[in-house]
Structure formats: C-alpha cells, structure tokens
Amino acid sequence: MPSMMELEEMISSRFYVISNNNAENYRGHYAQSVGVHSLAVYPALQPSMPTPSAEANKGVSIIQHLSPKSWLFSRHSRQLVNEAMGTFRSLQGMVEDATPREGDDPLDLTSALINKSREYRSMLQACVCSLNSDLDKLEPDSDEYQEMAGQCQLLYKMELLLGLVEIIFVDSRPGSLILSQLVCWVRLHYPACTEQMVKIMAEEDPSQHNLYWQTIYELVCQGRMSDARQMLQQHPYCHTDAFVAIEEILRKMPTYQLYSGVSDGEFMLRWQHWQAECENRLQGGEFAAWSHLKKLAEIMCGNSASILSVTMCGEGNRNDRGGCWVPHLLATLLFTQPNVKLHRLHDAATRAITECCVKLSALDALLLSAMQGDALQVVRGCQQTLDNLWLGAHLTDLLHHALASQRHTQLSLAAMRESIVQDYALELAGHPSLWQVGIVYLDYCGTEGVKDASPLTSLLLERVPLTSDAKAHKVINMAEQRNLEHVVRGVCRVMGRRAANEGRLAAAIWWAVRAKDAPFTSHTAHQVLHRYLTSGEFQSSALLLDHLGPTMLLSETLTFLGKYREFHSLYNRGDRKQAADLLVTLISSKLAPQYFWPVLLLDVLPLLQSSEDSQDKDDEIVVTAAHTYELMYCLNSVVDKFQRDNSRDRGSAVAMECGLVRAFTQREHELRTCLAHNLARAIVTESSSHSVTAMSGISAA
Amino acid sequence: MPNSSSITKSYVYSKINSVRWKPSASTFSKPEIFISGSWDNEDNKVCVWRCASEGDPQLLQEISHAGDVSDITYISRDTAAVASSNGSVSLYKHADDTNKNLSLSQCFKHAHHFQSGSQAPCTSVASDGCLIATVGEDARLLLLSPGQHEPHRIIDSGSDSSEYAVTFIKTNEVLTGSLQGHLRLWDIRKAGNIPTVTMITTDQEWIRDVSCHPSQQHVVAAAGEAGALTLWDMRNTTQPFTSISAHSAPVLEARFHRNSPDHIFTCGLDGQLVHWDVSYHSARSLLEGTGGGGLVTSWLHPSVARGDVTTTALINAGPLPLNSVDVQGDVAVAASDNEALFVLRNLVMC
Incomplete structure (x- = not known):
C-alpha cells in the first residue's frame, strides 16, 4: 500500500521543465500538472524578451492546457x-x-x-x-x-x-472440451453468412445468386449444418443422388454435447466413422459431377486448402473484423480436431494464423494470450493497447474472482486488480462530471477485508471544485457515507470562509459550526459583534442567533453572542430583572470581549433609569448593589482604557469614535450618575429588607 | 399485463438535476412530454423528451444552457422557467413538440447575486401561473413577471444564509426554506421585508424542498437534511405536525401528487425514490363517517402523527443521488447522478 504522501504526490501539482537545446534564444517550456489528469504548459521567460502581457500576446493565451482525450x-x-x-x-x-464464513464451504x-x-x-x-x-x-x-x-x-x-x-x-x-463454446462464440461475432443466407433465400431463385455456394461453404465452416441443408434444398437438382448423399453427410455429422451421456472417446469414434464415410464417398467419385459438392465434401474431410479458400474470401471476413483467422481456426478444428482441449488451442491458433498469412494485430495478440490461458498477459495487453482502462479494470476484476481458487495466479492478479481499478477510478475522478463514479470505484480497490475508504478517496473529494451549496452537500454526503470526518469539516470550512468573504456572516457561522471549527466560529462571531458596534443591529444574523441551541457552546464568543441575543429578547419581553442579571453575568464572567463592554454598559442604562422612574415601588430593584459594584468597576476600566489609548495614539481614538462607542463616551457621565443613584437605592432597599428579615428573626426568637 | 407497474432505465449522457412533466391539455390525457435540465457537465443542456406508453423516452430537442440547472417549473402550458447556478433565470418556450421549436424566450441575467456583485446560484423557482418566485444563495426572494426585464419585486429576507426552496401557497403567499432549516411565509402584497410567519425546527438542518397540498393549502411538506419528511399544519406554526424518516440520506425533492394528494413522492441523496401513501386513512374515515368526510385531509390524521404512513421505495439507484422526481397521472419520471433517467409506469394509486 503506498503511503499517504505518495498518494498525495500522485495527484498534486508537479512541475516539469521541457528543455530544448536546438534553438538559440529558446529556453524551453515549463509544464505543471493540474488536477489529476491535465497539464498546463507555458513558455519559459526569456531574458531578451519583455515580460509577456495581455497586450503583447494580443489576447492569445500562452498557457496551454493538455489533458488526455479518451473515447470513453x-x-x-x-x-x-x-x-x-x-x-x-x-x-x-x-x-x-459468497465469501465463506468459518466452517462453510466456499460458494460457487x-x-x-x-x-x-x-x-x-x-x-x-x-x-x-x-x-x-x-x-x-x-x-x-x-x-x-x-x-x-x-x-x-x-x-x-x-x-x-x-x-x-x-x-x-x-x-x-x-473435461475442457471447448469446441461447442467456440462455435457459439464465432457464430455470434461473424454473423455475415447468416445475414447473407437470409438475403439469398428471399430471392426468387436462390441457386442463381452468385454467392449461393460461397454462403453454403461458410455456413458449413461455422458448423451450421441444418442451415446449409436448407439452402441446398433450394437447388433445382436437389433430388439427384449426389445432393442426397451430401445432405445425408451433413445430417449425420455428430456434435459433442456435454452431459449427453456420450463419453469423449465414444464421440471421437463416431466422428471418425462419419469422416471416413465422407472420405469414402469423395474417393468413390460420388460428387465428381458437381465441383461445388466436391468442395463441400473436401471441407468436411478437413482438407485445409479448401477450408482456407473459403475462409480467406468470406464475405464477412473481407473487411478486417479481427482478421479471418478466427473463422479459419474454427473450421479447421471442426473438421480435423473436434475434441480439441484448451491446452492445444494455442498451437492450433498459431497454425491458423500462419496459414492465413495475417499480420498479427494487438487484438490478435490478446486473443492468442487468452487461448494460451495466460490471464496476466491478457490484462497486461489490455492495459497497453487501449487508451483507457474500462475493459482493463472490469476484465481484471472478473478474472480475479474467476481464478480465485488458483493459487499461483491469485497473488499477482489481486495486486494488478487493485492497481488497475484504482487507475480507472482516478481516470474517472479527473473528469469534471464523472467524479462520483470514480469515487464509487475507489471504494472497492482497497485491500480485501479492509472496510476503510481508500486514502485516495479523501484526497479526491477534497479536490472537487465546490461551485454551489448543492454540490457541497453532495460532497459532504459522500464523505459522511465513508466516515471521512476530516473531509466533511474541510468542505464546511471552505464554504464558511467563502460566505465570510462575501460578508454573509450568518451563513459563515452555520458552516463554521458544522465544521466544528472553534477558532473560525469565534472569528466570525467577533465580526458580528463589530458590525453591531457600528450599526447597533444584528441584521442578518438575528434569526440564526435566536435558535442556536447547544451549538453555541462551540466557542466562547458564540456563546456570548447567543446569550447577548437572549438578553435582547428578555428585555423586549419586559423581563427586566432577568435581563439585568444576565447582562451583569455576561460582564462579570469575562465572557464578553472587552471592546464590547461599552455596549453592555449602554444597555444597562435604560434598566437603571426605569427603576429610578418607578420610585414608588421600593422592592423593584433591577440591579442589585453587588451587581452595581461590578458595573462601576467595569465602567472605570473601560474609561481607563480609553484614556490610555488616547494618550498613546490619537489615531486609534478617532477610530474608536464610531457608532455605539461614541454614544458611550457621550453618555458616560449620565451612566455614572445613574449607577450612583442605583447603588444608593439598592443599599437602602437591601439593608431594609435585610433588617426586616433580621427583625423577624429576633421576634421569632 | 397492461396493469402491472414497470420501470425503464435509460442512460442519457449527462447528469440530470431536474425533471418536470409538461402540463397536459386535459386532466385525463396521458402524460407525454417532459423537460429535463442537466448539471455539472462541461456543457449543460435543457432537453425535451417524449415518453410513449412503453419503451425508453425519446429525445425530441435540446438547447444549451449556461450554468448548472438547479430547478425547473412550468409557468404556463408551454413555457418553463429554469433556475441556473450562475444566478440567472431563463424562460424556455416550446409550444408544439412536433417541430423543433424549443427556444429561449427571456432571460433574467444575474438576477441573484451577492453584495459584492459576484453571481449567487439560484436554487429554486416556483410559479403561480403569472408570477415567478425564485430564491438563491444570496438569501433574496425575487418575484419576476414574464415580459418585464426588471424584477417585479425583491424581498431581502433579512438573513444572509442561502435560501433553498420556494413555493406558492396562495396567489399572495410564498413559502421559503433555508440553509438554517427555517420556513418563512411571505405575503407578497405587503410592503417591507418581514415574513408573516417563521417556522423553526430545532436542529438547524437545511431544507431543500417545500411542497404544498394541491387543494388544502394549510398542509405543507418540507424535506431536507435529516432524510425525513416534515409535515406542517400552517394553522399551528409553533411546531411541525409530524416528522417521519424514510431516507437514509438528505432528501432533495418532495412532491404531492397533483390529482391524488394522498400521495407524496420524495427522492434523495441515498438514490431512493420513496412513495408515501395515506390513502388508507382517507378511505377509512370515509367509511366510518368520522373526521367530517373528505374535509379533513388524511395527512393531518392523528395516526399519521404517530408515523402510520405506508412508504415504499420504488427505485433504489444508490449509491449515487436521485436528484429529481415528478409524477403526473400514474407515470413518474426520475433522474439520477448515474446519468440515468427512470420512467415508472402504471403506479398503483387510489
């Protein structure tokens, strides 16, 4: 298994220099890999030339993007x-x-x-x-x-x-007698003769068609005896002795069928009898009058020259559909070696190729290695000859499972399967639209038995361009299905940053909370607070903050924001006592950032004033004495800080003079007065109520 | 067997994000033509298909579309409004499907954009027949009227988190669903940017689609991240009527059947198409004579609140998402990220 570093290397940007020493004054090109499968190429800067600019290039881009093109x-x-x-x-x-559990036999x-x-x-x-x-x-x-x-x-x-x-x-x-399967295979892929037959039979007088005999030969070469007989019956002389004889031979040809109760040896005996009879009749001159029938009999006697003459000029084989050697091989086997075993197939095929004098194409080589039983070579060939891995990946997978019981090929096939499926997945993942399919394939190319997602999966998911929320949700879902928590967080973080850059703070907080990214959440929460400082409103974030619930515990600043919003709703509901308690707790617990204290103090002001207005009701002290001390301390430290800042730097003082902070400096004096009044009233009320309780205690004693 | 339901699956070379039946001329005619829009391809297309009574749907015509198609809705019998990820809303007209006449009749370019001016994906589009309501990731609700170039009205929703879903409840009321899971009802005749009602779920999970009962507008179904269908009774907006889970991943679309509203169809990221059926309750209440006959909708039956709904997974196209579904008559069409288009015929509904 390659390490994470190596995998990352595989798909991350790499830099190449393409040098060319032939030309003077030419420094070659640079190339950089982009994404999984493409390359950006641009000319190297040349000292004699000015820096390329858009005007100099007349709008023609000098960066070329290269990516492999596949028909897939x-x-x-x-x-x-x-x-x-x-x-x-x-x-x-x-x-x-089907993987066997302990004690079970493996299923077939x-x-x-x-x-x-x-x-x-x-x-x-x-x-x-x-x-x-x-x-x-x-x-x-x-x-x-x-x-x-x-x-x-x-x-x-x-x-x-x-x-x-x-x-x-x-x-x-x-028993590995494979001729019957080969017959089906060839019939399916070289259907020209049956098509031809249908065409000829539709004619008024089929025997006059110039391809009549050729088609019959070809049908016989594919072992389609009944079709050939049907065509022969269309001949005007079909009742003559020669025709009856050839029909009998065609009818009697034995075919081997597995499970028919006939053993291999017995079948060969019958077949040899049949061919001997055919030969006898040919030698006996039964077909001497009919050259066509004579040739037909020669084919069935296995005369390779006659067979070759048919297969070489076959109608369907003339256009080079995989070469004509495959039908030739089949015909030769049918009439010379019907009991051919798998291990002799390769020799027969090479013989057929030499007889046909064809140049071996890449496909022929693949077919030959399959006939040799060399699964690895087939896989290797697929990989080398095709420009994509569709066939390679699926074929290797199929072979891997089919040959699972054969120990000697198993190990190398397993390794090959893993790497080819992975390459195929990467090929798909590099496509802008098929990346999801690629990810699904990656799920299956880990080592068997390991349930974890391939490390490449997370690397690829991280690199999917997030063009919209919908796509982001899809990537998140794919990552969640594969338990890739870090990818989920990464995507949320990216979306959060993006929203924050657009000034969409509520959205940013939502994504940041999803990403469980405390520092970023705090940062965004601070931004919300700063916005509040200048405008005095929560604007877009209000709805989000009202319903944060337990998520607010992620960061202290967010907790403060949520609580501060709660203070607002308490105050608006007229629940002043609770509102005041909450506000003082926020200040004294140091949850509130110091730059925000002026705002909190300003918020206290109406609470203090309202209790002053209602002097007739003594028991309505909203802010207790202890809390008033806290607030006074707080006020002093804020004013101290302002003065310090003022003396140090005039510039920052100007910056502070905005929005709510300015309102604070203007109303500082009023605030002090109110606090003092409130303290006085609170001490009186509290001590009186205290003394009342003390008195009642004494009287009780 | 003519009455057995069947599914055909055909591959269409592009990932389809939205499919919608063209409204048929009469209620009794078989659905025939539908429109689809693709996403995430190098060149996205809007295609018109004919769906015969059997076999694969045939592509009639196609037209290139800028950006990913995020939602489609028909505003009249022959005009479809298409929402695009580049923030624009396009109107495509195709009156007569025997000729190739699919054409762009109007485009509200850059309708949705962020404050910085960069484009914001338009996420959903709805229509009541004359006005078009669209929402986007810029959290604005636009009311467009075909024929005019400028938006009829822009409602700044007061938040800045993406709005994902929009639907008309009545001619003057529009319901939107957002990233934060808030459903908000807007009276489009009232001035100001304050919603009439805000409905909140506790978990801050995004809502991707809202659908309104075709005859009883106080019943609203919302679907989203949790994989559940949330039913709201708009007469009581403090909490949802019920929330039933049937998907293992977020739901992307939920649609009431137009003529048999006892049925809802949903599709989701888990690749499933789920059929929700409460016709059992309406049949029973009709028989027993309880619940005021047909006046009470079966979706608000007490046993539905306990989760007594028949759900059937009609398609399981996993692991890739099933993006969109639309049902007309007894034929459903759905599209997945596997570039497959599903047609389900002879759906069993009563």
Whole structure:
C-alpha cells in the first residue's frame, strides 16, 4: 500500500521543465500538472524578451492546457461508464456474500460471474447499436463519422475478447472440451453468412445468386449444418443422388454435447466413422459431377486448402473484423480436431494464423494470450493497447474472482486488480462530471477485508471544485457515507470562509459550526459583534442567533453572542430583572470581549433609569448593589482604557469614535450618575429588607 | 399485463438535476412530454423528451444552457422557467413538440447575486401561473413577471444564509426554506421585508424542498437534511405536525401528487425514490363517517402523527443521488447522478 504522501504526490501539482537545446534564444517550456489528469504548459521567460502581457500576446493565451482525450468520455461511451458501475458493484456485493464464513464451504460463483460477464458484453453491444444508429445520420466522409466508426470497431473487438475470456477463464467446463463454446462464440461475432443466407433465400431463385455456394461453404465452416441443408434444398437438382448423399453427410455429422451421456472417446469414434464415410464417398467419385459438392465434401474431410479458400474470401471476413483467422481456426478444428482441449488451442491458433498469412494485430495478440490461458498477459495487453482502462479494470476484476481458487495466479492478479481499478477510478475522478463514479470505484480497490475508504478517496473529494451549496452537500454526503470526518469539516470550512468573504456572516457561522471549527466560529462571531458596534443591529444574523441551541457552546464568543441575543429578547419581553442579571453575568464572567463592554454598559442604562422612574415601588430593584459594584468597576476600566489609548495614539481614538462607542463616551457621565443613584437605592432597599428579615428573626426568637 | 407497474432505465449522457412533466391539455390525457435540465457537465443542456406508453423516452430537442440547472417549473402550458447556478433565470418556450421549436424566450441575467456583485446560484423557482418566485444563495426572494426585464419585486429576507426552496401557497403567499432549516411565509402584497410567519425546527438542518397540498393549502411538506419528511399544519406554526424518516440520506425533492394528494413522492441523496401513501386513512374515515368526510385531509390524521404512513421505495439507484422526481397521472419520471433517467409506469394509486 503506498503511503499517504505518495498518494498525495500522485495527484498534486508537479512541475516539469521541457528543455530544448536546438534553438538559440529558446529556453524551453515549463509544464505543471493540474488536477489529476491535465497539464498546463507555458513558455519559459526569456531574458531578451519583455515580460509577456495581455497586450503583447494580443489576447492569445500562452498557457496551454493538455489533458488526455479518451473515447470513453464521448457522448456514447459514457453510458458504458455509468452502466458498468452498477454491474461492478453488484458483482462485488455477490463476491462478498459468497465469501465463506468459518466452517462453510466456499460458494460457487461461476454462474454469477458468467451473468456479469454477459452484462458487460450486452452493454458493449448496446453501445455499438446506439453508435450505429447515429452513424446513419452522419456524412460518411466527415471526421466525426470516421471517429465513431473507429469506436464501433474498437467496442466490437472488446466484446470479442470478453467473449473469449468468458469461455476460457470464467465458464470453463469439465473435461475442457471447448469446441461447442467456440462455435457459439464465432457464430455470434461473424454473423455475415447468416445475414447473407437470409438475403439469398428471399430471392426468387436462390441457386442463381452468385454467392449461393460461397454462403453454403461458410455456413458449413461455422458448423451450421441444418442451415446449409436448407439452402441446398433450394437447388433445382436437389433430388439427384449426389445432393442426397451430401445432405445425408451433413445430417449425420455428430456434435459433442456435454452431459449427453456420450463419453469423449465414444464421440471421437463416431466422428471418425462419419469422416471416413465422407472420405469414402469423395474417393468413390460420388460428387465428381458437381465441383461445388466436391468442395463441400473436401471441407468436411478437413482438407485445409479448401477450408482456407473459403475462409480467406468470406464475405464477412473481407473487411478486417479481427482478421479471418478466427473463422479459419474454427473450421479447421471442426473438421480435423473436434475434441480439441484448451491446452492445444494455442498451437492450433498459431497454425491458423500462419496459414492465413495475417499480420498479427494487438487484438490478435490478446486473443492468442487468452487461448494460451495466460490471464496476466491478457490484462497486461489490455492495459497497453487501449487508451483507457474500462475493459482493463472490469476484465481484471472478473478474472480475479474467476481464478480465485488458483493459487499461483491469485497473488499477482489481486495486486494488478487493485492497481488497475484504482487507475480507472482516478481516470474517472479527473473528469469534471464523472467524479462520483470514480469515487464509487475507489471504494472497492482497497485491500480485501479492509472496510476503510481508500486514502485516495479523501484526497479526491477534497479536490472537487465546490461551485454551489448543492454540490457541497453532495460532497459532504459522500464523505459522511465513508466516515471521512476530516473531509466533511474541510468542505464546511471552505464554504464558511467563502460566505465570510462575501460578508454573509450568518451563513459563515452555520458552516463554521458544522465544521466544528472553534477558532473560525469565534472569528466570525467577533465580526458580528463589530458590525453591531457600528450599526447597533444584528441584521442578518438575528434569526440564526435566536435558535442556536447547544451549538453555541462551540466557542466562547458564540456563546456570548447567543446569550447577548437572549438578553435582547428578555428585555423586549419586559423581563427586566432577568435581563439585568444576565447582562451583569455576561460582564462579570469575562465572557464578553472587552471592546464590547461599552455596549453592555449602554444597555444597562435604560434598566437603571426605569427603576429610578418607578420610585414608588421600593422592592423593584433591577440591579442589585453587588451587581452595581461590578458595573462601576467595569465602567472605570473601560474609561481607563480609553484614556490610555488616547494618550498613546490619537489615531486609534478617532477610530474608536464610531457608532455605539461614541454614544458611550457621550453618555458616560449620565451612566455614572445613574449607577450612583442605583447603588444608593439598592443599599437602602437591601439593608431594609435585610433588617426586616433580621427583625423577624429576633421576634421569632 | 397492461396493469402491472414497470420501470425503464435509460442512460442519457449527462447528469440530470431536474425533471418536470409538461402540463397536459386535459386532466385525463396521458402524460407525454417532459423537460429535463442537466448539471455539472462541461456543457449543460435543457432537453425535451417524449415518453410513449412503453419503451425508453425519446429525445425530441435540446438547447444549451449556461450554468448548472438547479430547478425547473412550468409557468404556463408551454413555457418553463429554469433556475441556473450562475444566478440567472431563463424562460424556455416550446409550444408544439412536433417541430423543433424549443427556444429561449427571456432571460433574467444575474438576477441573484451577492453584495459584492459576484453571481449567487439560484436554487429554486416556483410559479403561480403569472408570477415567478425564485430564491438563491444570496438569501433574496425575487418575484419576476414574464415580459418585464426588471424584477417585479425583491424581498431581502433579512438573513444572509442561502435560501433553498420556494413555493406558492396562495396567489399572495410564498413559502421559503433555508440553509438554517427555517420556513418563512411571505405575503407578497405587503410592503417591507418581514415574513408573516417563521417556522423553526430545532436542529438547524437545511431544507431543500417545500411542497404544498394541491387543494388544502394549510398542509405543507418540507424535506431536507435529516432524510425525513416534515409535515406542517400552517394553522399551528409553533411546531411541525409530524416528522417521519424514510431516507437514509438528505432528501432533495418532495412532491404531492397533483390529482391524488394522498400521495407524496420524495427522492434523495441515498438514490431512493420513496412513495408515501395515506390513502388508507382517507378511505377509512370515509367509511366510518368520522373526521367530517373528505374535509379533513388524511395527512393531518392523528395516526399519521404517530408515523402510520405506508412508504415504499420504488427505485433504489444508490449509491449515487436521485436528484429529481415528478409524477403526473400514474407515470413518474426520475433522474439520477448515474446519468440515468427512470420512467415508472402504471403506479398503483387510489
């Protein structure tokens, strides 16, 4: 497992120098990696030239962004990415369910794997279909047409390979006689002869069609005997002896079926009998009058020259769909070696290739390595030849689960699967729109049994550009599902900072509380207080502060803000006693920042004055004597501080002369008077009530 | 079987953020045309689809759209208002769907913006047929009227935290939901920026969508972060009537069925489409003759307060979010971040 540092290195900015020594006066280019998959390239500064400016470049940007282009992200293939994700996930789920608990036998996954492999194949086919339907709408000469036609070919070849891999690695049958599966595979991928057959049979006189015989040959080469017979019956001379004889041979050809109760050896015996009979009739000159029938018999006798002449000029094989060697291989095997085993397949394939004299393409090499049974080589080949990892990732995953029981390949396949799936996930994560799919894939490429999210997940989630609240909530949700608390906090913090920069303090506090970021919460709370100092209102934050609840305990300043807001609502409700108690507690507990004390003192003023007005009611002392002392101390320290500041620096004094602070300096004297009055009244009231209690105590005694 | 419900899933090459049925000409005609808007793509599009009685929906026409589409609503039979993450509100017109005539008829550019002047995403849009109400992350409620260039009215909501949801309760009352989980009711005829009612939930969890009962406007459903559907009786705004949880992640949209309001459909970040059904209560109260017949809405039935609601997950498209849902007649359409468009036909409703 690579360390966090290495992973971070993988996706963070790196700097490259591209030097070029050939040209004089040229210092080369710099390149810097941007995000996961792109590169920004710009020319190095040259001493002789002035600093590039917008005017000098005539508005042409000198920074070039390079990013790999893959057909996978084209309009049609994105379907592949999204659909495969579902299949991939359900496959992983199945594998997890099937993992044996202690004491249980491991469940057989083969049928599930075959299903999933077929799902992948049908996705590829659906993609080819939608591409084909769009191809019809385009001009055949346009670049777009060429590109899409190329994509079509590529998808077809991928499906071909996946089909072969399914036969050889996933759906391996007992006894490893694989010809019947190969027949199905070839029939599915080289359907030209059946299409041709349908076309010819629709004619008035099929036997006159110039491809009549060629189509029959091709059908026989794919083992479609009944189709071939059907076509032969359309011939005007189909009741002559030669035709009846060839039909009998076609009908009698034995085919091997697993579970039919016929053993391998017995089947070969029957097959050899059949071919011997065919040879006898050919030698006996039964078909001498009909060159076409003679050739048909030669094919069935395994005459390689005749087979080659058919497969080389087959209608469907002429356009280079994966080369013609695959149908040739099948025909040769059908009529020379019907009991071919997996381990002989590779030799037969190489022979077929030399006979066909084809140049090996990358796909052919992949098919060959699959026939060799070399799973690792197939994976490696996929990785090297395709420009994206869609097939590589899913194929490796499939092989990894299919070959789980084979110890020798298991270790290296597991490692390869992990790295390829991870690379594929990164490839997706680099896409501006498919990043969510990438993250889902990353969930499955950790070491098996480890439930934690891959460290890359958090690195990638942190790098998703947050364009709106909605996107931020989505990123937060993805991080929460994977227990990445630090990513959640990081996103909230970013959103909070952004809101604070816009001056949206209530939103900033909401995000900061979510981020559980005490320093930032305090900072924003201070900003709210400063705003209050100048304007005397809470403006936008009021609603938030009224309903903070327990979240206010996150930071002291926020607690103070919440409590101060509570004081306001108490005061507005007319609950003056409680309001005053709260206010004094706020001052004496040092919860209030000192710069805010003037405001608190100003708030006391109406409380003091109101109790002065209601002199007739002696018991209504809002601010007690003890509290009055506190307030006086507080007032003195504030005034002291002002004086100190004044003497030190005239400038800051001017700065202090704003909003509520100015109001405070103007009403300082009034405040002192009120405090003194209140103290006097409070002492009198308190002592009298005290003496009353004392008196009552004495009288009771 | 013609009556069995079916789901089709088709991949549409872009992440769809909002889907809405085009209002059909009469209540009895089958829903046919719907509009969709994508988000988070390099080029976002507004698309019009035809949904036949079976098979995948067919793309009729599309038009490029600047910014992510965050919400769509129809203001008339042929004009849809589209909210965009770049702060603008666009009106698209498509009268006759046999021709390619989807066109931008009006755009309120930069309608939502922060004080600094930078663009603020417009998050939700609602309409009562003549006025359009929009809210955005700049915490302002705009009332736009088609045809005029300047907003009809701007209400500064007095807060600065993003507003996420807006809906018309009556022609003069608009309800908004915000990041802090506050629901506020605004009388748009009254001057001043003070809401008529403020409804508060305790947890400060964001509300993403509010939906109003189509016939009994005092019943309001709000959905948001907790994954729960919160029902409010607007005659008692001190506390919610009930709050029932059915999603395991935040809910993105909640919609009353227009003709059978005993049904609500919600979709959320957990990829689920949930069908909420209380028709059982209305049937029972009708039979027993209690609750004043059809006068009392079944959503305010006492047993609903105890959580007695049938919920069914119709789609589970997890792990990626299901962004939007709309239901008309017995056909629902939903869209996910997996670039898939779901069509559910023959929904069972009574």
